[in-house]
Amino acid sequence: MKVIRQLALAACLVLPLSAWAEVVVSDAWVKPTIPGTENGAGYFVIENQGTSAVTLVGVETDVARASEVHQHVMNDEGMMRMRRVPELTLAAGEQVTFQPGSYHVMFFGVKNPFKVGSSVAFQLQFADADALDVVAEVRPLK
Numbered sequence: 001m002k003v004i005r006q007l008a009l010a011a012c013l014v015l016p017l018s019a020w021a022e023v024v025v026s027d028a029w030v031k032p033t034i035p036g037t038e039n040g041a042g043y044f045v046i047e048n049q050g051t052s053a054v055t056l057v058g059v060e061t062d063v064a065r066a067s068e069v070h071q072h073v074m075n076d077e078g079m080m081r082m083r084r085v086p087e088l089t090l091a092a093g094e095q096v097t098f099q100p101g102s103y104h105v106m107f108f109g110v111k112n113p114f115k116v117g118s119s120v121a122f123q124l125q126f127a128d129a130d131a132l133d134v135v136a137e138v139r140p141l142k
């Protein structure tokens with residue numbers, strides 16, 4: 001009888017986890033904006049610690065007119081160009097590093113310049129997981 005009860009309890013604990021999505025963002029930072037420009041870029045490490053794939057579909061923020069997920073890609077002439085990434089899927093357990101020259105969050109029309117020591121808040125949106133609030137520290141470029 002005791003064994004059956006334990007099995008029932010285990011089933012209750014396991015079932016809700018079948019479509020469990022947990023996305024973790026760490027080491028979030030943004031570049032200071034260059035005086036006279038109004039575009040910014042944000043970086044972080046994103047990891048899908050859940051048991052199913054999740055797809056990043058957008059970024060929301062109050063600090064800029066618009067924000068998008070971007071990637072740097074080589075064009076036909078061998079030049080690095082930025083391109084919007086409408087969907088970025090992370091498999092279960094996958095980690096992707098957003099960094100200069102690679103994936104980044106692009107901020108268009110930054111309302112107040114990003115200054116070293118301040119912070120920038122934005123929200124990552126997923127097709128299949130809860131939105132995630134991120135606070136990124138403004139750090140000087142190395």
Ligand SMILES: [Cu+2]
Nearest residue numbers: 070082104106
């Ligand atoms: Cu960009």
